[in-house]
Amino acid sequence: MTTAISIQNLAKTYANGFEALKGITLEVEQGDFFALLGPNGAGKSTTIGVISTLVNKTAGSVEVFGKSVESHVYQTKLDFGVVPQEVNFSLFEKVGDIVMTQAGYYGLPRNLAAERCEKYLRKLGLWEKRNERSRSLSGGMKRRLMIARALVHEPRLLILDEPTAGVDIELRRSMWEFLTEINNNGTTIILTTHYLEEAEQLCRNIAIIDEGKIVENTSMRKLLNELDSQVYILETTSQISPGFDLNLNNASLEIVDEHCFEVTVSGGLSVNDVFAVFSEAGIEIDSMRNKTNRLEQLFLSKLESND
């Protein structure tokens, strides 16, 4: 399989002496939906900055589809689109003009640019806003505009730096659907996000970066398999007596109130074993859900082990 992006021993030390990247090595395969996770200041945006040539690296190399971003600067730039974390278009320009201008920078003839502009503004629900000044858009619309702008030259690789930050849940889910669709159509996607649920839902592979170092680089499935315990919140129709206990190895119970409790299951114990105990005690379960995002637990444990 072709490698979409290959980062070797990438290091970046800023002028003030801050070491943002300490020799990271990372590969993303073509067609992947890849998550780059890390706390604030971990080096995610610096990594994206170096790939997109907005940040000068101190050492190491970056290749996009087998070509160096330094020696094949114009060819590699054609292959990727970047959606930055902060809004970076002119707030005085019209929505349509912003996308058309970007198409022009990529050398698209005007008729093709207009076609693509309509295609992506429609897909992202901004076509009706095309003649409005961009400053009048809501936060979510501004983020969608940056995605439309990044896609207008139809890159093979799309890099998104926290694309759904500050976006409401409904809009976030519609953006997930859109990103999944373009990934299914062959676009490789690299995503940095603070929403761990987002990474778990969308991405097949994941790297965790902390203090400028990669502390984990694996598939999402393998990473989640590392979890040895899960916490469920169960709600019951009948009342729970204060002294009730599961009396099971590898399972513990904490009563939240008389109709709600938390069960922690570990060591390969099946949820069915827990349900069997409730059934014997005559407690009817009304609903069950995961207490915490599973990836969040892992993420925190990886960061702790890096300290």
Add this chain to the structure above:
Amino acid sequence: MFSNHKYIAFETIVLREIRRFGRIWLQTLVPPAITIGLYFVIFGNLVGKRIGEMGGFQYMEFIVPGLIMMAVIQNSYSNVVSSFFSHKFQHSVEELLVAPVPNYVILCGFIVGGMARGLAVGTIVTFISMLFADLEIQNLFITVTVVLLTSIVFALAGFINALFANSFDDISIIPTFVLTPLIYLGGVFYSVELLPPFWKFVSALNPIFYMVNTFRYGILGSSDVDIRWAFFILCVFIVLLFTSCILLLRKGTGLRS
């Protein structure tokens, strides 16, 4: 990429610049026209009548070329410095930097954008001057060439200012404390022949003095300087400034961390 992609990128930058200053014409095109119109009324018409002749011409005729050139210089410079710094300030310059646009295309796009505004204001001022003086251009080639080259020089200078600027104060310091004094001391309102030898020598160090006088030569047929020398100076400035801009862009000064 498409065969003529560089031209499309260049055209996109130029049209974006023209759209920008066209959109805010009340700030970009009208004020210089009013200011220079007032110069014509006050200095040319009211004061000028008492002065009589300057350099062998009616005072109004004498100041017209200088005032047109002043409009071209100030507007070529300020268009590039304000536009490029705004792109930096809003981070929209990143749109350009992540795109496959060579540095020289970026630079040429902004230069032509600056020239477009400089020449637009210069044209407006020329029309206004016709209300006060009968202009008969003596040498069209020299007139057009010198105004184009001057516009390029100051668009390039504005670009360098924008690269180094970190705040809006930084983009007004050079025009206020360097450009305006150089223009006023560049022979716009007087002939250098009136000056004592020391100040004549100082004027000879001012590049704007050569630009104004060459433009005056093109329109009136008379100049305080050797126009061959003036063209040489203009070309040297263009080469030096263009090379500096390209090197700064390549290094990422003010743009890349």
